Amino acid sequence: EIVLTQSPATLSLSPGERATLSCRASQSVTSSLVWYQQKPGQAPRLLIYDASNRATGIPARFSGSGSGTDFTLTISSLEPEDFAVYYCQQRSKWPVTFGPGTKVDIK
Amino acid sequence: EVQLLESGGGLVQPGGSLRLSCAASGFTFSWYDMTWVRQAPGRGLEWVSYISGAGGDTYYADSVKGRFTISRDNSKNTLYLQMNSLRAEDTALYYCTKLLDDSGSIFGDWGQGTLVTVSS
Numbered sequence: 001e002i003v004l005t006q007s008p009a010t011l012s013l014s015p016g017e018r019a020t021l022s023c024r025a026s027q028s029v030t031s032s033l034v035w036y037q038q039k040p041g042q043a044p045r046l047l048i049y050d051a052s053n054r055a056t057g058i059p060a061r062f063s064g065s066g067s068g069t070d071f072t073l074t075i076s077s078l079e080p081e082d083f084a085v086y087y088c089q090q091r092s093k094w095p096v097t098f099g100p101g102t103k104v105d106i107k
Numbered sequence: 108e109v110q111l112l113e114s115g116g117g118l119v120q121p122g123g124s125l126r127l128s129c130a131a132s133g134f135t136f137s138w139y140d141m142t143w144v145r146q147a148p149g150r151g152l153e154w155v156s157y158i159s160g161a162g163g164d165t166y167y168a169d170s171v172k173g174r175f176t177i178s179r180d181n182s183k184n185t186l187y188l189q190m191n192s193l194r195a196e197d198t199a200l201y202y203c204t205k206l207l208d209d210s211g212s213i214f215g216d217w218g219q220g221t222l223v224t225v226s227s
Contacts, residue, residue, distance in 0.1 A: 034213055036152075043202055043217035044152065055207075055215070087152055091212035095168050098152040 002026050002090050004099035012107040019075040021102045023088035028068045032092035035064055035073045038101075039084045047086075048073065078104070109133040111203045111218030118224045123193050127221055129186040129203030137161065137181040140206040143188050144214060145199035145223075155201070156188065157212075171197075193225045 003026040013019055023033065031051040036044040046055040048064035051071060061076040075082055083106050088099040115127040127143070143155040156177040157166040165177050176189040186203055200220040207215030 036214070043219055044214070045217070046207070046213065046215050049207065049210070049213045089152070089214075091210070094166065094212075096154050096212050098154075100151050 001095055002029060002093055002097050004088055004090055004097055006086075006088060006099040006102045008102060009100070010103045010105060012105055013078055014107045015078050015080055017078050019073075019078055019082070019104055021073040021075075021086055021104070023066075023071040023073070023099050025069045025071075025090055025092075029090040029092035031067050032090060033064070033066065033071045034089040034091060036087045036089065037082075037084050038087065039081075044087065075104075109205060109216040111205060111216060113201065113203050113218045113221035116201065116221030116223045118226065119193055120227050121194060121225055123225070124189070124191045125193065125223060127188040127190065127201055127203075127223070129218060131184045131186065131203075131205070134205070136179075136184040140211060141179065141186045142204045142206060142214065143177065143186075144202045144204055144217075145197075146202070146220070147196075147199045150199075153199075158186070190223070193223075195225050197223060198225045199223060 005024045007022045033051045035048040038044040052064045063074050065072050085101045085103045087101045110132045112130045140159050142157045145155050158177045162179050174192045178187045200222050202220045203218040204214040205216040207213035
């Protein structure tokens with residue numbers, strides 16, 4: 001199965017700063033990479049699908065890029081509600097797999 | 108508005124069984140593929156099982172194959188997960204998810220989850 005690695009494990013930033021999260025796949029997943037956000041005590045929420053497409057209702061400050069094995073989720077200017085854990089998921093091959101997550105916390 | 112409400116979780120001994128349910132509303136249930144995704148306490152996400160809209164196609168993670176069965180009743184707008192031969196490592200919050208359009212593997216909407224604890 002395809003293994004996803006996310007870095008850093010924790011990102012400590014202040015509101016208003018730019019967040020850059022990385023997801024790397026053990027083999028090419030073309031553009032079949034998805035990002036989710038999970039806040040404490042809540043279910044995950046779909047943010048970005050197929051590397052760069054924002055899901056319905058997701059603010060423009062969230063953007064995704066990359067292809068092949070290296071992907072990036074960027075939050076251009078952190079809002080207080082953006083502090084959460086972010087997971088990537090590959091859907092190129094079954095079984096779909098998730099990365100271990102990056103926690104974005106308040107510095 | 109899409110709503111997914113899981114139920115049926117609880118404490119069960121190793122080797123025991125549980126049946127999870129997910130009541131769906133706010134969309135035409137039979138049109139959408141559905142899945143179960145689980146999250147062990149303090150851990151990441153793991154896809155468990157998939158079922159097509161009509162119920163004819165099902166897939167399982169290797170970790171649950173032969174022990175879990177996914178099914179659906181489109182007349183009741185309900186998704187199920189029958190879990191047998193439960194192990195300690197099955198302890199997790201189980202989420203019901205609605206897949207995005209015809210994506211097959213983008214988890215577009217999630218329920219709040221039902222907790223399964225396997226312990227003696």
